[in-house]
Amino acid sequence: MNIWNLAIRIIFLSQTTTGILGNLHLKLYYLVLYYREYTLKPTDLILMHLISANTLVILSAGVPQTMVVWGLKQFLNDLGCDLLLYIQGFARSVFIGTTCLLSVFQAMTLSPRKSCWNDHTVKASKYIDCSIPLLWVFYMVIWFTFLMHTFFKMNSKNITRGRDFGYCSTVGRDEISDSLYAALVICPESFFAVLITWSSASMIVILYRHKRKVQNIRSSHGSRRNYPESRATQNILVLLATFLAFYTLSTILRGCIALLYHHGWWLVYISRLTSLCFPCFVPFVIMRHYSILSLFSLIWLRK
Template identity: 35%
Template sequence: MSLYDTVLGIIFLSQTGVGVLGNSSFLCFYAHTLFSSPRSRLLDPILVQLTLTNTIVLLSKGCPLVNFYFGNVYFLGSLGCKMVFYFQRMSRGLAICTMCLLSIFQAVTISPSNSRLAKHKVGVLKLIRPSCLLSWIFNMIIEVNVPLHITGSRRINSSHTGGFEVLYCYREKMLKEIIILPSLRDILCVGGMVWASGYIIVLLYRHQRKVQHIHRTSRSQKTSPEIRATQTVLLLLSIFVSAYCISCSSALYKVYEIHSGDWLVVVSTFTALCFPTISPFLLIHRDTQIFRSCCASWQKPSLHS
C-alpha cells in the first residue's frame, strides 16, 4: 500500500465518517425537536428523506473506496458489486428527486396570496408525503437493470472486454435504452430546480424591496423563519448543483476517455460526497429549532459538571 493510497483512504474515511455523523446527528436532533414540540413543519418529510438519502450515498460510495485504498482490493464479490452499484445509482437519483421536491415545494410554500400558485397551495402541499414515497419507488424501479451490467470484482473479470473497471468492480458499458429514463429524470429534476430557484429568487428580491423602507432606520434586522428557510434551500441547491455538475463532467469524461486513469473516479466520487457531507451541518446551523436543541444538549453536560 503506497503513500498515495493511504492519503486517499484517510480522506475518504474522514469524509464518509463526518458525513454519516452529521446526518445521524441531524436525525437525532430532529427527533428530539419533534418530541419536544409535536408540531411538524410542512417540508420536514423532505428534509428527513434528504438526510436518509445522504447516508445511503455516503455508505455506498465512501465505504468501498475506503476499503480499496486501505489495501482490501478484492473485498467485493459479484453480489457485493451488484448491490453497491445499485444503491449508488438509486441513491444518486433519489438525491436529485429530493432536491427537486424541496425546491418546488419551498417555492409553493412562500408564494404570495395573489399568485397563481396560491390558488392550489393547500392541495399541492398535501402531496409532499406521497411525492416522497413515489420518489423512492420510482428510483428503485428505474435502476433495477443496473445489477445486470455489473459482472463482479476486478479479479473475477480481469479478462473481460467491452466494459471498464471502476476501481474495485467491473462494469459493462450500459445500453442507451437503459440510461434513457435516468437521463430524462435528471433533466426534468434539474429543470425543476432551476425554475423553482429562479422563482424563489424573484420572490425574495420583491420581498426585500417591499420591506426595505421598514428596516431602514432599524439597526437589528431580524429575518423571518420563512425567509431563513428559503435562503437555506437556495444555499443547498447551489451546493448540490455545483457538486452535481463537477461529478457528472468527471464521470462522462471517464466513460469516453479510456486511458484517463483512476484519478477521475476519485474526483467524481469526492465531489459527489461533498453535498451529503456538508448539507446536514448546514441544516443544523440554519434551522433555529434544531440549532437550539443542539446547543441545549451541549450545555447540559457542562452545567452538571
Template identity: 30%
Template sequence: MFSLSNILNFQAALGVLANIFLLFSYTFIILGHRPKPTDMISCQLTFIHIVLLITGTDIWLTDISESLNFENDFKCKTTFYISRVMRALSMCITCLLSVFQAVTISPSTSMLNKFKYKLKKYMIYAFLFIWSFNLLFISNRIFYVGAFTNMSETNQMKITKSCSLFSMNYIIKGFILTVTTSRDVFLIGIMLTTSAYMVIILFRHQRQCQHLHSLSHPRESPEKRATQTILLLVVFFVIMYWVDFIISSIAVLLWMYDSAILSVQKFVMNVYPTITPLIQISSDNRIINMLKNMQSVCHQIFKEG
C-alpha cells in the same frame, strides 16, 4: 501524510456523523414540536445521504461483506444498486425540497398558494412516486455490473477496485442514457426555475421590509433563512452534479477508470451529502437552540458534580 483513501474515509465519517445528528434532530423536532412542511423532506434527504455515504466507502463495505461472507459479485451488484438509487433519490428529494419551499413562501396572490395547505397530502404521493420510479428504473442495471473478471478490458470497465461495468446492447444503453439524461435535465431545470422564483420573492420581500420599516438590514424571518439555505443547497448540488457528470463522461468516452479518477469522482460525489447537514445545522435556529440547551444542561450537571 494523508492519502486519498484516508481523505475519503475522513470525509465519509464526517458526513455520516453530521447526517446522523441532523436525523435525530429532525426526528425530535417532528415528534416534539410543530414541524414545517419541509422538515419531513429534509429528514428523508438526511437518511438517503447516510446510506449514500456508507455505500460509497470501500473499507466499511469490505468489512461488512467479509463478516457476512458475501460473495464479491453479490456485493458489487448490491452496493452499485443501492448507491445509484440513493444518488438518484438525493437529486429527486433535493428538487422536491426546492419545490415545496417555493410553494411555502409563495404570496397569497400566487397560483401556487392554493397548494400551500395541501403540502402533506402531495408530499406522500410525491415520495411514493419518486421511490417507486427510481427503485424500478435502476434495477435493470444490476445485470450489467459484477465482480471484476479476467475478461478482455474491451468488455468491461472497472468502476471500483473490485467491480466492473460490462458492455451492453446499444439499444439498451441508448434507452438508459436517454431516460437518465431526460430525468436529470428535467429535475435540474425545476431546481433552477424554483430557485429563480424564490430569489425574486426574497428580493421583493426585502424591498417591502425596507420601505415599511425604513431599515437597511431588517431582521431575517425563519422562512427567509430556510429559503436561503435551500437556495444554497440547490446551487451547491447543481455545481457538484456537473463536475461529476464531466468526470463520468470522460471516463465513459475513454471506457476506462483509473484509481485517480475513481478517487476524485468519489470525493466529488460525497461533497454534497457531507456539506448539506453542516449547512442545515448551522442555519436552523431550532437546532442551534437545541444545542445551546444541551450545552446548558451539561454545564449545569458538570457544575453540580
C-alpha cells in the same frame, strides 16, 4: 507511501466520517421531533427523506471507496458488486428527486398570496406523504430493471469486464444499457436539475422583492439586523450554488470516465469526491437552523 496517497486517504476518511455524523445528527433530530409531536411539517418530512437518501449515498459509495484507498481492494464478488451499484444509483436518484421536491415545495410556499401557485400549496402539502414513498418505489423499480439486465448479461457466454471500481468490477456495457440509462436516469436527473435551478431562483426573487417592500419601514427604525429573508436568501444561494457546482462537475467527470477507455485513477478519485460533496455538505447548511441545542431542548421538553 507518498504524500499524494496519504492526502487521498485522509480526505476520503474525513469526508465520509463527517458526512455520516452530520446526517445522523439531523436524522436523530427529526426522530426526536416526530416522537414529541407525532407529526412532521411537509418541509421537515422531505428533509428527513433527503437525509436518509444522503446517508445511503455515503454508506454505499463513500465507505467502499474509503476502504479501497486504505488498501482493501476487490473485496466484492459479482453479485455483491451489482447490489452495491444498484444501491448507489438508487440512492443518488432518490437524493436528486427529493432535493427537487423540496426546492419546488419551498417555492410554492413562498409564493405571494395572489399567485396561482399559492392555491396549490395546501393541496401539495396533502400529497407529500404519498409522493415521497412513490418516488422511492419508482426509482427502486427502475434500478431493479438495470440489476436484472446486468444479471442476465452476466450469464451470457460473451462476458467482457467493463469498469473497475476498485472494490469490484462490472461486465461491459452494451447499447441496451446505455439507452436505458439515458432514458430512465440521465433525462429525469437533468429535468430535476432544471426544476431546482428555476425554483431556487424564484425563491430568491420573491425574498428580494419582500425585502425591498419592508426596507423603508426598517430603515426608519435604524435597525441593521440580519432579517429572516436575508438569512433564507443566503441559505438558498449556498444550497443552489453548491448543488449546481458539484452536480455539474460530477456529471462531467462521470461522462469523461465513461467515454475515455484509458483514464487515470486521479480522475476516478476526483469524480467520487465531488459526487459525495453535496450529501456531506448539506447537513451543515441545515444545521444553521437546527442546532444541537434545539435537539436537547426537545428532549427536555418531552421529559
